Amino acid sequence: MSQPTSRRDLLKAAAIGAVAIAPGLTLIAPAAARPLGTGASAANRWGLLIDTSKCDAGCTACVDACKTEMGLTGHDRPLTDSQYIRKVDVTDPASGHRHSLPVMCQHCAKPPCVDVCPTGASMKRADGIVLVDRHICIGCRYCMMACPYKARSFIHEDQSGQKPDNPRGKGCVESCTLCAHRIDAGGQPACVESCAKDGRAAMLFGDLNDPNSEISRRVSTEATSRIRADLGVEPAIRYQGI
Amino acid sequence: MNMLRAVMLALLLGLAFVASPVATAQAGEAGPSFPKAQGSCVDDPATMRRHHFDFLTHQRDDTLRAGIRGAKYSLKECVTCHASTAANGKPVPVNAPGQFCQSCHAYAAVTIDCFSCHATTPQTAEAKP
Ligand code: SF4
Ligand code: SF4
Numbered sequence: 482m483s484q485p486t487s488r489r490d491l492l493k494a495a496a497i498g499a500v501a502i503a504p505g506l507t508l509i510a511p512a513a514a515r516p517l518g519t520g521a522s523a524a525n526r527w528g529l530l531i532d533t534s535k536c537d538a539g540c541t542a543c544v545d546a547c548k549t550e551m552g553l554t555g556h557d558r559p560l561t562d563s564q565y566i567r568k569v570d571v572t573d574p575a576s577g578h579r580h581s582l583p584v585m586c587q588h589c590a591k592p593p594c595v596d597v598c599p600t601g602a603s604m605k606r607a608d609g610i611v612l613v614d615r616h617i618c619i620g621c622r623y624c625m626m627a628c629p630y631k632a633r634s635f636i637h638e639d640q641s642g643q644k645p646d647n648p649r650g651k652g653c654v655e656s657c658t659l660c661a662h663r664i665d666a667g668g669q670p671a672c673v674e675s676c677a678k679d680g681r682a683a684m685l686f687g688d689l690n691d692p693n694s695e696i697s698r699r700v701s702t703e704a705t706s707r708i709r710a711d712l713g714v715e716p717a718i719r720y721q722g723i
Numbered sequence: 724m725n726m727l728r729a730v731m732l733a734l735l736l737g738l739a740f741v742a743s744p745v746a747t748a749q750a751g752e753a754g755p756s757f758p759k760a761q762g763s764c765v766d767d768p769a770t771m772r773r774h775h776f777d778f779l780t781h782q783r784d785d786t787l788r789a790g791i792r793g794a795k796y797s798l799k800e801c802v803t804c805h806a807s808t809a810a811n812g813k814p815v816p817v818n819a820p821g822q823f824c825q826s827c828h829a830y831a832a833v834t835i836d837c838f839s840c841h842a843t844t845p846q847t848a849e850a851k852p
Binding site for chain 1: 783784785787788789790791792793794799802839840841842843845846
């Protein structure tokens with residue numbers, strides 16, 4: 482297998498890849514694996530559409546799948562154990578109408594976590610996925626305070642038995658990566674997969690920048706909302722039924 | 724900086740040899756011993772020995788921040804090839820005493836930070852997406 486060896490080669494390969502795919506972007510299926518050696522592209526904007534009318538309070542398929550996929554082991558301390566997805570149960574006090582909705586990092590287009598991070602560890606990839614670069618995170622937790630969605634967790638204990646695709650250790654902040662490792666391989670997030678299989682099929686993953694993707698079609702033809710849209714951080718996670 | 728580090732390492736290793744010729748001779752070997760990996764490495768062993776940390780540090784930024792996958796030097800691939808298998812069929816962590824990463828780092832007195840976060844055994848079949 483011939484692999485690019487230097488940074489320059491990698492960049493060249495990335496540039497060539499981008500030129501080659503740019504004219505025909507809409508022809509590419511949203512979940513096609515990106516060719517090896519090419520980076521995340523601003524041509525994509527990965528997002529989720531979650532239909533909370535299907536979601537019910539008893540179901541935790543997405544949360545469980547996330548914990549398994551990402552190797553999130555807890556210490557039976559619900560207040561501080563890492564959680565990438567929470568099921569939030571809300572009741573309208575006037576009508577008594579109840580919802581249960583999964584809330585994860587909303588992969589904000591204007592992420593406050595990135596704004597406040599003093600080290601540059603909180604960062605947004607070209608395709609809109611917001612990540613923590615744990616190599617340089619100092620664990621100050623400013624981002625946890627800044628995040629309006631309570632999406633981030635701090636790791637308080639030494640870790641072992643991590644998943645190769647989700648390195649994680651004591652002293653760093655972490656949150657949902659939208660399963661970037663799966664997306665880069667052409668897959669979809671573990672929560673979406675398990676919601677379809679074991680849950681209520683309430684979640685749809687796709688490219689909001691691709692007008693032909695199912696998520697874009699539904700977002701443009703059906704009523705959807707974003708949590709606290711008034712904050713203007715432009716989340717990539719959209720909901721129906723709230 | 725890297726040059727400095729290399730020189731320091733060389734000095735340290737040199738000093739170790741000079742200071743303890745007896746100990747080394749008694750142990751009956753000139754360096755650390757560890758289980759050999761199957762197959763061939765992505766680069767020649769001398770280059771890897773001298774530069775693996777630079778390769779990994781550089782590529783981690785490309786992978787995480789730019790999302791570039793499948794480049795040449797991957798810690799995950801290091802672990803895949805270099806973790807040995809115990810008698811019970813379970814993989815042995817690469818940072819366990821006497822294993823590939825740990826034996827050399829103990830010999831050179833260099834702490835490995837990688838494995839406070841990174842997996843020390845290969846992806847198991849059931850964990851694959
Ligand atoms: S939801 Fe929170 S952690 Fe995620 S991008 Fe927005 S501010 Fe950052
Ligand atoms: S905890 Fe880490 S990612 Fe969050 S603001 Fe501090 S350095 Fe940045």
